[in-house]
Amino acid sequence: MAEKKIPEVDIIVDEKAGVIKEVKPQQKLRSKKGHERRINGTIYTVLTIMSIVWLVPFVFLVLQSFRSYQLEKGGMVDYLLPKTFSLDNYAFLFEGSNFFSWMGRALLIAAGCALVTALLVHAAGKWLDKRDGNGKAAGIAVIACCLAIGYALMVALSCALHQYALNDCLVKALILLAVFALVGYIVARIYLKQDSKLLRSIPGYVAEDKHEGAKKFGAMALEFGAAFVILQMVLTPMVESQYLKWYGNTLTIALFTAVIQTAIVLSVSYSLSRLRFKGRKLIMNTVLVLGLFPGFLTMITLYFLLKQLGLTQAGSVPGLILIYCASSGMGYYISKGFFDTIPKSLDESARIDGATRFQVFLKIIMPLAKPIVIYTVLMAFMAPWGDYVFASYVAFGHQDGYNVAVGLYNWVNTNDYQNYFTRFCAGGVLVAVPITALFLALQKYYVEGVTGGAVKG
């Protein structure tokens, strides 16, 4: 007790002395804090104002897209909020298209068939489990069978829904079935790949690991969805509105560009990062200098070249894919920098383990470089998605070859531009949707660390 009291007294004494002594420093501290607070306050205020200013056009765009072009005519109006909110503009974008019914049917049937097939596979797995049979072949056969039944069901259902005579689309369906059976076989093999006690894990969700099971089930459902959309495309062509046509063009171009460009950029940067060959430095420097020239300097030359190949106007979609992918290898800088940070000893170790250069790239580097792969895909997708310059002249005058940017611009560039403005806004909002979704879904990869644990450091 006595021991405890003494420090208490000490503290009081200290505090008393401290207060007297430290009056000035504390005051100083406070004023410093106040100063900081004021600066921060100013910065935050400025930033808030800036972000509001920056957001206004977007808010304006979104709001305008809900102003009916039939009820509230006129391009520029002096009020922000539409008097009545309506979906007229969006309806216009899809006018004359069977898109929604097409999509809805497709998804519905695909989901149903996926469910039935999954149940079948589940039952088959349980049956195999009981039989205590072993053997990869049997497992694959059973799964492939179940998948095939599922596909058959799909074909039958879609035929029935569209009230087609079965033999009308029988040939098409048979060909497709063959393709799907092959896909089913591959999928079945993937299901069975990682387990040595394979039959125990046949139906994904019977697997001990629930998460893994869910993933496999998801993969199966996805495969069915994709298969069914393709099936629908073949059996019932979708009728497109003008806008949907442009949207489809843009999507096609962007997806192809994203895939091709990513493949090119990543392999170029990997080679420049890992291989040592004559002229490597020279190539890198030349590309750097060439990259200083803006891409559209080549516009006219490119147009003539594409014209020779018949890839303008009606052929604008493949033509544009070609243009966007053409010099993509020049954008190797960022991913090369990333590859440089992955220890070389991983490559070497894999090569000694028996991998070829390509296998090293695919099996070791790619999984480690996930953030940069995603970054590259995003960038490669974004550029053609929003491009106007190239798209406008390659598809010049040919409406079916426009991409969204060119098409929408043409709407507000007509004599009736006042009236088209709100529809333009609606189109713009829909363009922003996939990009926003992509960014929201993938942003976490930007900062994800990779090589943790690989190398001591």
Add this chain to the structure above:
Amino acid sequence: MASLKLEHVKKVYDKNVVAVHDFNLEIQDKEFIVFVGPSGCGKSTTLRMIAGLEDISEGTLTIGDRVVNDVEPKDRDIAMVFQNYALYPHISVYENMAFSLRLRKMSNEEVHRRVCEAAEILGITEYLARKPKALSGGQRQRVAIGRAIVREPQVFLMDEPLSNLDAKLRNQMRAEIILLRKRIDTTFIYVTHDQTEAMTLGDRIVIMKDGYIQQVGTPQEVFETPKNLFVAGFIGSPQMNFLKAKLIKSGAQYAVELYGIRVPLSAAKCEKLEKKGVGGKDVILGVRPEHAQLCFDGAPNAIEGTLRVNEMMGSELHLHVQLQDNTPVILRIPTLELTEQQRASLIYGSKLRFTFPEKVTHLFDPQTEESLLY
């Protein structure tokens, strides 16, 4: 399991930097060879050439009876353990070890059997499901070794595998490598800069400096009969003391004179010197610290010096002594041999006298730095 032959192997980097000069070595089947040398001596480069990670500029490399100069690393049937482990961070320990087997399209059962077996040997069975990130340094190194074992390779390469571990773990792993070697009994090539590892692990040691082989021999050989000044200084810790001396020839009899004392050489040494036709000249005399003996009585033929530092290592003392001409000398004196009084007298600045048996002396030519007795 294979023998290895390196003939006139040379490595020239661009800009004409020569990393390895004319490397000749024959490695027997199931031999444990250690490349040792200071950093930048070309030992790692040589190993990487054997692995196929570096091109061979000149000369031939033969594994078994196949010249493999232009064979891809994956086709050389070798396994390598890296200094920084180089584990694949995105897959589990099990998959790390199975990686090479899967590339060889081995059946799942076989892969499982081999991985479990290797894990058993290395005692990492319980970590198989983990990612490398969740392992400690020692465990990671075990996984790296396991990844090499499962392959059952012809040649096992290790590039400073222990230098990232702390001292205690290093000793433990060193012992484990010796045991491992007994179990899997294949050709090992081991690179290190640590002479203790070299001495304890190797059947034969290859000592390198500046891209040249200095000496090849068993640990015993390189310790007892170093070929030149570099080897003498590199092997042994603390390093050998080098003293300026004069070789005196009278008839067939040789003697060494240094710091006013005269040491006659034994008949065997005289014979060697006679054979080489060495006359009387300046030489460098090498004496290992552990061979020096302190003289507390007034024994003749003892060298005198001043004690600068007295390092107490437990079982022995390391005495840093300065001779008359400021040459530093280190003496290793077992603590047990000294009385309490004698130990107390060894303080900074005290004069002491030491001597050494003639049997353990080494003689080097000051110009060529070669041993006169090799």
